[in-house]
Amino acid sequence: xxxxxxxxxxxxxxxxxxxxxxxxxxxxxxxxxxxxxxxxxxxxxxxxxxxxxxxxxxxxxxxxxxxxxxxxxxxxxxxxxxxxxxxxxxxxxxxxxxxxxxxxxxxxxxxxxxxxxxxxxxxxxxxxxxxxxxxxxxxxxxxxxxxxxxxxxxxxxxxxxxxxxxxxxxxxxxxxxxxxxxxxxxxxxxxxxxxxxxxxxxxxxxxxxxxxxxxxxxxxxxxxxxxxxxxxxxxxxxxxxxxxxxxxxxxxxxxxxxx
Numbered sequence: 027x028x029x030x031x032x033x034x035x036x037x038x039x040x041x042x043x044x045x046x047x048x049x050x051x052x053x054x055x056x057x058x059x060x061x062x063x064x065x066x067x068x069x070x071x072x073x074x075x076x077x078x079x080x081x082x083x084x085x086x087x088x089x090x091x092x093x094x095x096x097x098x099x100x101x102x103x104x105x106x107x108x109x110x111x112x113x114x115x116x117x118x119x120x121x122x123x124x125x126x127x128x129x130x131x132x133x134x135x136x137x138x139x140x141x142x143x144x145x146x147x148x149x150x151x152x153x154x155x156x157x158x159x160x161x162x163x164x165x166x167x168x169x170x171x172x173x174x175x176x177x178x179x180x181x182x183x184x185x186x187x188x189x190x191x192x193x194x195x196x197x198x199x200x201x202x203x204x205x206x207x208x209x210x211x212x213x214x215x216x217x218x219x220x221x222x223x224x225x226x227x228x229x230x231x232x233x234x235x236x237x238x239x240x241x242x243x244x245x246x247x248x249x250x251x252x253x254x255x256x257x258x259x260x261x262x263x264x265x266x267x268x269x270x271x272x273x274x275x276x277x278x279x280x281x282x283x284x285x
């Protein structure tokens with residue numbers, strides 16, 4: 027039995043997705059870029075680790091949509107996107123780089139033109155048209171992150187980074203009261219900043235990260251028992267874990283483990 031999950035951050039596990047091409051996958055600690063090909067109108071999703079995403083298609087008929095943080099299992103519309111690149115930002119990174127509050131982006135998506143400036147949309151269109159679009163997009167995001175105009179308040183940025191790191195290190199098993207003690211900020215301020223910059227409140231982010239850690243354990247260790255997962259992730263008991271897992275995934279962990 028594993029003593030704990032890996033500490034390295036991973037981008038959300040989406041068990042209902044099957045059309046991301048892993049051989050065309052670029053990842054840093056802040057952004058993940060993957061080529062996709064889908065032939066459906068909607069994409070079934072479970073709550074992730076608190077990531078804003080951008081889907082781009084083109085370059086011939088360029089279009090794109092920005093997706094906010096999902097807080098419950100649901101289907102998101104693809105708005106006609108069938109082939110292109112999918113960028114996912116680690117918690118708080120989208121707001122830090124783009125200077126756009128994550129909580130303003132709905133989970134069902136917004137047209138890029140309603141989110142970004144015309145020059146930024148043009149940069150994305152040009153990147154998609156490059157011989158290696160994934161690398162071009164990664165370089166574009168890197169340039170944006172260095173722009174003074176794309177920085178949030180340093181105090182808020184530092185707080186979001188500290189809070190998300192604390193939640194990740196504790197695998198989601200941490201209370202807002204503990205975050206207060208660790209950061210020396212009030213719960214009201216923490217909730218305001220994290221809610222704005224990440225897209226969900228700290229308590230919800232904890233629950234989602236803990237759920238994602240459970241998915242990780244089930245994928246990495248097929249023979250693991252549900253009671254072991256409950257113990258590792260700090261659920262009060264197996265029944266508590268099963269209820270939370272079903273709330274986020276739509277199915278019980280027992281059924282999921284058999285799939």
